[in-house]
Amino acid sequence: MLSEGFVSAIYGAPLSSNTAIAKDVGIYCHVLRPTHNIKSTFKKSSVPVNCLAVSETHVFAAQHEKAYVHVYSRTRGNQEAFVAFPERIRCLALAGDVLVMGTAEGRLLLWETCTGRLVSTPPRHVQAVSCVVATPYHVLTGSDDSNIHVWSLPQLLELDPAAEHEPERSLSNHRAAITALAASPSVSLDTNFCVSTSKDKSCIIWNYQTGDVLRTLIFPSFPLCFSLDPCSRAICVGCEDGSLYLAEIFAEKPLLGPQSEDASTVVQITSAFGATQPDVGPASCMSFNYDGTVLITGHPKGQILKWDVADNKTPVELTNVNAAVTNVVMVSPLPAGKTTKTFTVTKPSQAERTYTFTAQFNSYSPSQTRFDTLLNSPGFPQDALQSAIAEFQQPAPAAASEEELRKQNEELWEIIKEQKELQKQTLQRYVEAKAARP
Template identity: 60%
Template sequence: MLTESYFVSVTGQPLANNTAVAKDVGIYEHTLHPSHSTTNTFKKSSASRNGLAVSDTHIFAAQEEKATVHVYSRAKGNQEASITFPERIQSVVLQDDVLFLGSQEGRLIIWEICTGRQVTTPACHVQAVTCIAATPYHLLTGSDDSNVHVWSIPRLLELDSTIEHEPLETLSNHRAAITSLVVGQSVNLDTNICVSGSKDKSCIVWNYQLGIPLRTLLFPSFPLCLALDPCARAIYASSEDGSLYAIDLFAEKALLGPQSAEESSTAVQVSSAFGATPRDAGPASCMALNYDGTVLISGHPQGQVLRWDLSSRADSTELTSLNASVTNIAFVSPLPTPRPTKPVAVVRPFLGSRTYNFTSQLDSDLVEETRFDKTLKSRGVPNDVLEQAILAFQAPAQDDQGLSSKEVEELWEVINEQRTLQRKTLQRYIEAKTGGA
């Protein structure tokens, strides 16, 4: 069975004098499957909402109302560094070995954690960047100014310092602050969607590469946070009144795609909630789905972490209570993508165009896998060996190993000379032996 883990961050003072919960712990690592347990804790952190990012080796936590990001080593279980930036950090997201930070002043700060290179964009948002979502190729930033910007990650990472950093698209259909932003991981131009939630009590599904709104969803109260199914089949939303909604995008009455019966400009009223959070917990301030989209985890202002089984749509079960306001939940994939390098220690960011070094640990062999290695690791005879053998049987036979007639004659001359020399040597040996007798 796969071991599935998730991280939870809390902020603020303890809600009660609970001696069972450590007062200085700010980040918890939990195991969801096969049984729920707390596997690790990280101290001295007060991460803001949308301010937690987790990699295979590190945890990055933007401190609430501060210009500081705490960096923790997962292997050592301690704080590795405390990084200070020129502006207060409101949101963070990690894509590969690059940490993207949204500032209070509406800027985007890019930090390459293996080189220390730092890039800062102009204040393209006129208010704080409240949420960020990323794919391998695009970055999306949502702001209190009600706009969502779409950025090209390769362009943001250009080494040419003279390039002006501007968004590719601006999604501006909302009329109030953006509260949450989620994006699918598809690379297809037609199926790449993102979903933005706003205080105008709506969510909009976008084809963000083209800047086209695909569907507008209206809620009774504004959505606080969103979660997107791993295959982008459904949207899960938590609203201010404590309700939880599940919107199936490709149900019998599809909202997207060619099977949709309505025009994309038609707004859909979402009124039927699949669940409601307990009153003593408060509305979910953060949510996350596990790797196969069957379990939803929600965090609440009163410290509760609840589990919702989406297959049965049963009532929630409490996993743990952390005695402080929960601000972030982040799952770690049980099936991580293999990568050639692994950052053991982060490099502190620096401004300027000076030269820099890439500091990381090689996580694979420098040489390519040999034929013997492939044969050794495979079950039975490898397919490529079988294919070569079949081709060898089908190929026409070549006489004399493909040598020309002239080369064959020369070889026979050499062989005959050797045979003649061998006979003469043997004859002399016999004569010498006979005469001696």
């Protein structure tokens, strides 16, 4: 069985004087399956919503109303770096080895963790950047100014210092601050989309490469957070009233695709998937597991709940961390498939210097080939000898072909002999006929 895990972060002081929980712990690394337990912790962090990012080797946590990020090493289990930036960080996300951060002044900061290069954009948002998400080729930013900008990631990382950093397009159908943002993993022009929620009680599904609105959903209360199914099949939204709503994208009445209604049709979502108790509070963060069967939610009273999406049973409380849970990030149990990993981050610098890439190669263990077996065996391997003996015992394909040619030659000679005999008989009749003439 695959071992699943997730990372949670808290914000604020402890809610009670519970001595069983360490007061200075700010980030928890959990094992979800096969049995839930807290594997490790990191101290001295107060992480607001949308300010936690997890890679294969590191945890990045922006601090509340601060201009710095704490970097923790997952492999060594300690705080590796304290990184200061020129502006307060409001949200962050990872695009490979690049940490993308949104600032309180409406800018984007991109830190290449393997080189230390830092890229800053002009303040293209009027207000603070509230959420950011990265795809293989794009960066999407949502802001308190109700707009969403779509940026080209290769253009943002352009090495030319004179390159202008402008968003490719803006998505501006919301009428209030953006609370959450997510994008499908597809890179196709026809199937990739992003989802955004806002304090105007709406959730919009966009084709972010064209700027088209694909569907608009309206909820009874404004959404605080949401999670997109790993296969982009459903959206689970947590609202301010404590209700959780599950909208299936490709259900009997699909929200997208040729069988769906016109994109201008607004869908009212009224049937709740579940609801939390008043002593738990509304979900402030949530995340699906890697196969979309389990939903993990974090709450302001410290509870972390597990919801069974398929059976829709009463949620199970995994733990209570005695502080407001602001971030839940699932860790994929599947290998990343990268050839390198960032063993130690390089602190950012805006000064011009030699561009040096620092990373560690992953261990290379290809499948054993027949040549490797022959090379590493003393003498001839037993299977190679048996195969060679079996080939000697069988008639060679070349001998079989020679026998066939011999038979064909004999048949041709028989035909030639028949033709010669027929020619001889014809010539004899001609001579006899000529001699009988007067």
